[in-house]
Amino acid sequence: MENATRAVIIGNRRITGLTADVIAELIAEVGPLWHERHQKRLASRPRKRAVGAGAKHRLVFVDRLLATLVHLRHATTHDVLACWFGVDRSTITRAISEMRPLLAERGCTISPDVRLRTLAEVVGHLGETGKTGIIDGTEIRVRRPATGRKDRDKFISGKTKQNAVKAMVVTDAKGRVLFCSPTRPGSCADITHARQSGLVKLLTNGPAVEILADAGYQGLGAQTGGRVVTPPHRKFKKSAPDWYEEMYERQRKAHSSRRIPVEHGIAHLKNWRALARHLGRREHMSDIVQAVAGLLSQQQTADLIPTPQM
Template sequence: MIIRNHRLTGLSTDVIAELIAEVGPLWHERHLDRLASRPRKRAVGAGAKYRLVFVDRLLVTLVHLRHGSTHDVLACWFGVDRSTITRAIGEMRPLLAERGCTVSPRVRLRTLAEVVEHLGAGGKTGIIDGTEIRVRRPAAGRKDRDRFISGKNKQNAVKFMVVTDGEGRVLWCRPTEPGSCADITHARQSGLVKLLVDGPAVEILADVGYQGLAARTGGRVVTPQHRKFKKNAPDGYEEMYERQRKEHSSLRIRVEHGIAHIKNWRSLTRHRGRREHMSDTVQAVAGPLSHRQTADLIPAQQR
């Protein structure tokens, strides 16, 4: 029932089948390595068997990411203990995060360098933007507690950068940073400037938060023009400025659509778990989402 109903997992049956075929062997291999990594009195495979098989573990994780369901609710639904659900999600989330974003049946993007190379090879335009997710406030007295306060929304948050193509398909999500990190700092720390300067000729559209990167990348990062006149502007300047700003906004609106698709997964609407898991959670959502977007564009017989 869960596999057939895409509203529960956010994915079609074909995409889930591909996830099972790809992630299953990786999970089994890591499971055996974990069992063999410590001294044992019984052979690997002996003892009690898992009550929650691999397919159920994958479905539990997808439902948790899609709807933000608590571990207690999922435990009641699947008839196991809450700790079993917590362990299952902790095992599956990194595996989903490591898959990267799918842009074609044989192309998987895992790093920003691969994204820039993919855009350059296809002569495509990329779009970047940062977004925030509200998180729990760090405990009083914790070091760097104020770093999580967003200067924009005045709340405790983490921030991550999203890269999409001109159609709004998610290509990459950067690991999260505390909410006080500026968008342009996030881009610099990811190595975007060096990749654009030394790599293929790629145009990247960005908003005003990235102004300043154009000069450092030879104009490959395109941002709205600075407002040159705040007072006593020449005749026609305001009209020209607004026209240029709207034209740029209409081109980069696709990244906002991509971010909206990511945040439709309720685990990223407001995160109530451990902040240390946020990067894996973001990338675990971006991977299946991009897989679904690609599957929607490619007929089944070509996959």
């Protein structure tokens, strides 16, 4: 790729979803990791040539990173990216498969010096700062498994009646993404996903924090000593008094207003078109979701840092 085209991609935030400064930080951080893994992979098998001999990469590291960012941001097909970068489609596929795990392992950036990679670190961060966390699940449509495959129906979501995978998202009270879990099949309930992720144990044995959740997590409050706050239960199913209807509606709206930032955080995630609908392999979805969450959180952190006045 020519330097002028590369400069346009880096300089236009609409193409990658990231500013030039954030992309520069990614290059400085991920570049050495990619080079180290590449050299390790070359040295891990018997070779007739010395490591580093032979044909050189037609797609340099910076272009590999940019191709991955464009793919995640706009769900651009590998064929289109191959034409754009002037290489074969298999080269783009291999480049994205190498970059995606590296981006997923970075975690969510809270500040230039703080990065959260696990749910335990998120709970500890909320406990240390005294902030409120908000939790919710989001679904991503995927292709239906082939006919005759075992557990073919486990990806069918009970909510949307479509084949999907589900991820658990944790944000702070301002909607900043703190954590995004690996994906589960769409048939998995939100509360089951939270339990399988170890949230109950972390909250029970960890610091006193407040986690806001919707009605899909009702029951976790009793298991965590009130640390998970859900909407109030409806005590009257039929013939409820007028005063109770007014009180219940007021409490429900108050709780919804407090937890609305997580919906905004999920909306920012879904702006990355790779999370709108995935047509590739379902096995890659966990890395894709966590990679996008890490990139988004880093850009959100960069946006909060004031630019120096000239």
